[in-house]
Amino acid sequence: MKKTNTFLVVALLLFCGSLAYFQAAKAWGFWAHSRINRLAVFTLPPEMIGFYKKNIEYVTEHAVDPDKRRYASEDEAPRHYIDVDHYGEYPFDMMPRKWEDAVAKYTEDTLQAFGIAPWNMEIVLKRLTKAFENCDEKRILRLSAEMGHYIGDGHVPLHTTENYNGQMTNQKGIHGFWESRLPELYGDNYDYWVGKAKYIANPSDYIWDFILESHVALDTVLLGEAELTKKFPSDQKYSYETRGQTTTKTYSEGFSKAYDNLLGDMVERRMKKAIISVGSFWTTAWINAGQPDLSCLNEAVELAEVDKEEEERLKKAKAEGKQKGRKHDNEGSNLSID
Numbered sequence: 246m247k248k249t250n251t252f253l254v255v256a257l258l259l260f261c262g263s264l265a266y267f268q269a270a271k272a273w274g275f276w277a278h279s280r281i282n283r284l285a286v287f288t289l290p291p292e293m294i295g296f297y298k299k300n301i302e303y304v305t306e307h308a309v310d311p312d313k314r315r316y317a318s319e320d321e322a323p324r325h326y327i328d329v330d331h332y333g334e335y336p337f338d339m340m341p342r343k344w345e346d347a348v349a350k351y352t353e354d355t356l357q358a359f360g361i362a363p364w365n366m367e368i369v370l371k372r373l374t375k376a377f378e379n380c381d382e383k384r385i386l387r388l389s390a391e392m393g394h395y396i397g398d399g400h401v402p403l404h405t406t407e408n409y410n411g412q413m414t415n416q417k418g419i420h421g422f423w424e425s426r427l428p429e430l431y432g433d434n435y436d437y438w439v440g441k442a443k444y445i446a447n448p449s450d451y452i453w454d455f456i457l458e459s460h461v462a463l464d465t466v467l468l469g470e471a472e473l474t475k476k477f478p479s480d481q482k483y484s485y486e487t488r489g490q491t492t493t494k495t496y497s498e499g500f501s502k503a504y505d506n507l508l509g510d511m512v513e514r515r516m517k518k519a520i521i522s523v524g525s526f527w528t529t530a531w532i533n534a535g536q537p538d539l540s541c542l543n544e545a546v547e548l549a550e551v552d553k554e555e556e557e558r559l560k561k562a563k564a565e566g567k568q569k570g571r572k573h574d575n576e577g578s579n580l581s582i583d
């Protein structure tokens with residue numbers, strides 16, 4: 246009898262442990278995206294904030310849907326990045342900012358191969374504007390969450406380069422290190438005061454500006470890590486973390502702290518800029534739609550009601566398969582070191 250009880254207790258502990266791991270894994274790499282969408286709500290003008298506050302859980306939880314869609318569709322991955330250094334050097338004047346001109350110069354296949362992030366953001370902005378015009382509650386919510394994701398990605402330096410995971414400079418794993426592990430470790434201490442969202446008169450210029458800002462930070466991101474690696478005792482760069490029954494290799498806290506110090510407030514700065522950009526894009530879509538009265542939508546939409554089918558489809562695709570196209574390493578801060 247005693248044996249059975251012990252067995253039950255152990256089984257229960259293991260079960261809880263793996264549950265905790267599952268939840269942590271689900272939330273971890275996605276921490277920054279969720280936080281950006283959530284905080285963007287508080288930048289909104291009075292006419293919008295009520296509706297978004299009521300649906301704040303939706304835009305928070307669905308901040309990572311576009312990454313899930315990578316499992317379902319091959320077209321998805323290139324929407325999250327642009328390897329702009331493939332085409333030339335900063336400030337990339339050789340790259341036409343207009344989609345049609347860029348296609349004419351480089352062909353659509355090439356653009357798809359090296360990422361279409363800036364143009365995709367413009368498309369989503371137009372779709373969100375249309376959703377506001379139609380007062381289509383579900384689409385407003387879904388597209389707001391997705392807009393937040395794509396804009397968030399555009400503020401990450403490693404989303405603007407061919408060397409997106411340090412794979413060309415023997416720094417594999419740096420993508421998740423910068424965009425997942427650092428904000429997870431230190432993001433609670435950031436100051437998120439960003440002020441109020443603004444109308445963006447020229448979305449294309451605005452998008453290219455933040456992409457170039459991201460790209461300018463890239464040298465510090467990559468060279469800084471390489472310098473630090475040289476100085477850091479090699480047996481202390483990584484550590485092993487156990488969650489539930491899984492042990493994973495990750496950047497040690499000592500190395501993370503030293504790297505974060507070296508970057509100064511870079512991660513915080515990019516997150517803050519992303520928050521105000523997301524709020525400003527939501528606001529711009531609403532203003533371009535003629536500032537519709539959102540009081541018609543002032544009921545919180547049940548999460549389950551919003552695109553239930555789409556959610557099921559994404560869940561199924563993720564359970565079944567591998568990411569299509571370029572792999573994105575933000576699902577955990579420790580997936581891609583080896």
Ligand SMILES: [Zn+2]
Pocket residue numbers: 311312325394398573
């Ligand atoms: Zn992404």
